[in-house]
Amino acid sequence: MYIVFSLVTLAVFLFCVCAGSVSVPVKDTVTIIVNSLLGLPIPEGMSKFIIWFVRLPRVICVALTGAALSICGAAMQGLLRNPLADGSTLGVTSGASIGAVLAIAFGITLPGLSGGGTMLMAIAFAFFSLIFILALAYRLDYSLSTNTIILIGVVFNMFAHSIVSLIITFAGEHVKSIMFWTMGSLSGASYANVLTLLIAFVICSTVILCYSRELNAFAIGEDNARNIGVNVKRVKLIIMIAVSALIGVCVSIGGTIGFVGLVIPHMTRMVTGPNHKRLLPASIFSGAVFLMLADLLSRVVLNPVELPIGVVTSFVGSITFVYIFYSSRKGR
Amino acid sequence: MxxxxxxxxxxxxxxxxxxxxxxxxxxxxxxxxxxxxxxxxxxxxxxxxxxxxxxxxxxxxxGTDIKACKSTELARRFGILMQSSSVGYSFTVEEIVRLGRYAYSKGILSNSSKEDDYKVERALEMTGLVHLRGQSILTLSGGERQRAFLAQILAQDPxxxxxxxxxxxxxxxxxxxxxxxxxxxxxxxxxxxxxxxxxxxxxxxxxxxxxxxxxxxxxxxxxxxxxxxxxxxxxxxxxxxxxxxxxxxxxxxxx
Structure with a gap:
């Protein structure tokens, strides 16, 4: 199964690097990538700049973001035993948004690191949101039950949206860039972004994958997990931290990209079943493929105008989700 | 005693x-x-x-205070079956029973041992669920579902x-x-x-x-x-x- 997933992902990856406003043949694309990696000269007439400096980092970032959001969604849906949950249910995405919007509005930067201020603020606010939500949930409910966390997440999301709106009101000349960022875009992705995403993805997704058996237990029920010997509080905390860190990094680089974490694990589960040993790796591949295709659509559908990727994912995702929800209800 | x-x-x-x-x-x-x-x-x-x-x-x-026990240690001592509750996802009967062996796993990446396989088989046999092992828990009747969870705690060997x-x-x-x-x-x-x-x-x-x-x-x-x-x-x-x-x-x- 994983061989098929890998081949499909690779094929879509190559297709997305080749296709766009300027189409580049597959052979030329492969030559440019291989020669650049090996430090060999690029044959004349081949557009190295478009492939190597524009499309390649962008498509890698898109694939990593899709994979990251998807595995985070799958993990949250298992942990909270709720197919409607994803990273945003925790309020982490909204929390990260506050940090990123603050950084853009007030021009917070890190010397020598482009976009470093936005990234740092997004990650910091994602963590603060998590700590705030968990502390509040713990005070209200000793057992940190999933219902309490989801309810607090919903309320926190509303609160965060009001804060973001307030910042936008006073953002002055930054309004346009904030609005574009909130709709989600990876159009300016660089190799620095690729490296950051790759490090965060490898660390956090490894942690999540290591807890696939515990996620199975949570997906059956939190009481069941406790009774078979899972250290419920510790595992819940570790997975939430991994998810919030990964989402924080994704949000800081690509903005808020909705529906990936919600719809993709849901669709993948239809193929692999609910066992997280299969679901999590499959979600990585399917999330990457979905977001690469969504990004391609955003580039070509209104060419030369580029749509924010968040608009495409929300549009496609919401229709797909309504269809899945309707089909499953109708089948009952 | x-x-x-x-x-x-x-x-x-x-x-x-x-x-x-x-x-x-x-x-x-x-x-x-x-x-x-x-x-x-x-x-x-x-x-x-x-x-x-x-x-x-x-x-x-x-003679040991359970507050001093690790979660896995407690699970090897007590097999707890709660009141029947809804299951959200379509796990198979065997997947649910096999989770009963969680407390005996050696580490995050360890595979199931021969003893795990034996205990799971034995629990499925005792509860008469061998023929339903590959079936989704969501398609079972209330009684069969409860037996699946009973099989899980029997596999837990508490x-x-x-x-x-x-x-x-x-x-x-x-x-x-x-x-x-x-x-x-x-x-x-x-x-x-x-x-x-x-x-x-x-x-x-x-x-x-x-x-x-x-x-x-x-x-x-x-x-x-x-x-x-x-x-x-x-x-x-x-x-x-x-x-x-x-x-x-x-x-x-x-x-």
Whole structure:
């Protein structure tokens, strides 16, 4: 199964690097990538700049973001035993948004690191949101039950949206860039972004994958997990931290990209079943493929105008989700 | 030999006292029935033992305070079956039963051992679920689903089974099957069971010992016949339980 997933992902990856406003043949694309990696000269007439400096980092970032959001969604849906949950249910995405919007509005930067201020603020606010939500949930409910966390997440999301709106009101000349960022875009992705995403993805997704058996237990029920010997509080905390860190990094680089974490694990589960040993790796591949295709659509559908990727994912995702929800209800 | 010893167990939610200073012990090869009216605190005892509710007092298993036990260590000692609940995703019966071996895994990446496979097979056989092993839990009847979770805790191979209303919402056939199965487990393993039950007939038929609770307090504790007396039940249920049960059963007598 994983061989098929890998081949499909690779094929879509190559297709997305080749296709766009300027189409580049597959052979030329492969030559440019291989020669650049090996430090060999690029044959004349081949557009190295478009492939190597524009499309390649962008498509890698898109694939990593899709994979990251998807595995985070799958993990949250298992942990909270709720197919409607994803990273945003925790309020982490909204929390990260506050940090990123603050950084853009007030021009917070890190010397020598482009976009470093936005990234740092997004990650910091994602963590603060998590700590705030968990502390509040713990005070209200000793057992940190999933219902309490989801309810607090919903309320926190509303609160965060009001804060973001307030910042936008006073953002002055930054309004346009904030609005574009909130709709989600990876159009300016660089190799620095690729490296950051790759490090965060490898660390956090490894942690999540290591807890696939515990996620199975949570997906059956939190009481069941406790009774078979899972250290419920510790595992819940570790997975939430991994998810919030990964989402924080994704949000800081690509903005808020909705529906990936919600719809993709849901669709993948239809193929692999609910066992997280299969679901999590499959979600990585399917999330990457979905977001690469969504990004391609955003580039070509209104060419030369580029749509924010968040608009495409929300549009496609919401229709797909309504269809899945309707089909499953109708089948009952 | 005392397997489980509970001393001065109290559970409070805010200012509300759910369990008040309850003490009892469970010996080897006993089946202790926890009985009492709604709100007596029966399920709260199970929640406290499973560390799902904050409590004061002490719970000892074979002389060790369970507060000092790791989660996996506790799972190897207690197999806890909660009241039947909804399952969100379509796991197969075997996947659910296999999770019962979680407490025995050596590490995050360890595969299942031969012993794990044997215990899972044995649990599936005991509960008559071998032919349903690959079926989704969502497609099973309530009785089959409850048997799947019973198979999970049997695969867990615990020293003590703790069952919270194991036959709640099940029809008579499944009630009989489940209680017979647990009885057989006690006979074969020589281990003990604590179960919360509403049905006093089942408690009387299968229990070796009983705890009678009312409003969070322990009213009587001892061998089933000594606890389920006419006077004890009348004081707890505010009605002549014996008279009513006898009257009900007389309806079934053939002339």
């Amino acid at each position: 005392t397997v489980l010893e509970i001393r001065n167990l109290s559970v409070k939610y805010g200012s509300l006292t759910i369990l008040d200073d309850v003490s009892f012990s469970v010996g080897g090869k006993q089946w202790v029935m926890i009985i009492g009216p709604n709100g007596a605190g029966k399920s709260t005892i199970v929640n406290a033992i499973s560390r799902g509710a904050p409590y004061t007092g002490e719970i000892y298993f074979n 020293e003590l089974l703790i069952l919270d209303e194991p036959t709640n919402h099940l029809d008579l056939v499944y009630q009989k099957q489940t209680f017979e199965l647990i009885n057989e487990w006690i006979e074969n393993s020589g281990r003990s069971v604590v179960s919360v039950v509403h049905d006093l007939s089942l408690a009387k038929a299968y229990g070796t010992h009983a705890l009678l609770l009312n409003r969070g307090r322990l009213v009587a504790d001892g061998p089933t016949d000594e606890v389920l007396t006419r006077e004890n039940l009348k004081s707890v249920y505010d009605m002549d339980v014996y008279g009513w049960m006898s009257d009900m059963l007389s309806q079934w007598q053939v002339d």
